[in-house]
Amino acid sequence: MELSEKDKKAARWAHDLFVLNILFFHLLLTPATIMLGIGVTGLLIPLALSLAVITYIYYRGQRESRWFVAAHWRLAFKRCKLLLIGYAITAAILLLAELLTAGMKDAHMADIMVTVITRIAIMPTLILVMVTVVMEASATSLVSKGEVPEKIIREFPPHS
16 A cells, blocks of 8 residues: 555654653643642643543544544554553542541541552553553554554454
8 A cells, every 4th residue: 555645644643642642741741730739630630631632532533534544543542542541540549549538537647648649649640651652652663664553454444
């Protein structure tokens, strides 16, 4: 299949957008909200912005008519799903922290526990951020070669 540079650029944008999402909302904005002492609710800002980008990646992949381009948008969304798993694990740990500290009589100790558990809770998302960035780097290389992973081809076969 002969691919135009326009198609490669459109396919690469899916992976670039994912990486920009990671860079701005996870590696810059999330630590900034922690350093500013905004608290757990401050973590909702980068989360909401990231979810907006993930939603865009999903819908863009569904609307794309060019198979190669759509396949790469779908591949980027697969990486988004990994990130969503990280969000879910982090949310579960934060919920557990709230449940553990809800009945504590010493408010100062509860505050300390929430702070410590919040730092631990961020780790699953942070680990998946790093893993998906590496995966996206390899996906960008695939775009340049005009390739699509076999798993994506099986799930989303080319048009006849």
